[in-house]
Amino acid sequence: MTRPLSRLGIALVLAATAALATTACSPASPTEAAPTESTVPSGNATSPAPSPTPTSSEAAPPADDATCETIIPxxxxxxxxxxxxxxxxxxxxxxxxxxxxxxQCKWGELEAATDHIQMFGWAPVTPDQAIAAEEQLVADGWMREESPEGIYVTESADTAIYTDDEGYGWTYLFGDGWVKFADTKQSILLVEWPQA
Structure with missing residues (x-):
């Protein structure tokens, strides 16, 4: 299993996240998007029955122009x-x-076989695929949270190798026809695809 960034890398990611938060055009700030029931995921948390956020019947179109250099700032x-x-x-x-x-992109000193990496991803997904994935992840102990941005599904803090400041490890964000991925919930804010 791989490990994410060193403290310097984390500082860079958090600085970029802060910059994005101050310049974002969305009405909700990252603090407003935080879950109200619990800020730290728990393997014992109960999750509501999945209700799909996507309204379209199909996945978003494939990300033909998406690259490791374009899905993040x-x-x-x-x-x-x-x-x-x-x-x-x-x-x-x-x-x-x-x-x-x-x-899905893995960033790091990959030639040095390091375990200090950062991961980001984006994919089109249908509502049926999203619901099935959410149900499976929750059954495996992940926590599901609804937010204005979409539905976050994050691994249990009890089994995560690394978590962000709020206790979130690997996280998926399901939206309207798409799903984003990052190795922490804070880092998922850096996935800016598809471009407007």
Missing amino acids: AETVADFEELGWTSQVEPFILGGTELEGGI
Whole structure:
């Protein structure tokens, strides 16, 4: 299993996240998007029955132009490259199924076989795929939370190797025809695809 960023890398990601939060055009700030029931996920948390956020009957179109350099802010890419980090493209796997048109990126000193990495992803997803994935993840002990941005599903803090400041590890965000992924909930704010 891989581990995310060093403290320097975390500081860079958090700084980029803060910059995004202050310039974002969305009406909700990151603090407003935080769950009201619990700020730290627990393997014992009960989750409401899934109710799909997507309203369309199909997934978003494939991300033909999505690359590891375009799904996150250019400033973050520049920060990673300044650290000597490179990216590696992987298929977007959700619940054991590869989502066509999706992309998952691993950033780090990949030539050095380090476990200090950062992961981001985006994929088109149908409402049926989203509901099935949410149900499976919750059955596996993940926590599901509804928010204005969509539905967050995050791994249990009890089993996460690494968590952000609020106790969130690997996290998916399900929206209208798409799903985003990052290795923490705070980092998922950096996934800016598709571009408006």
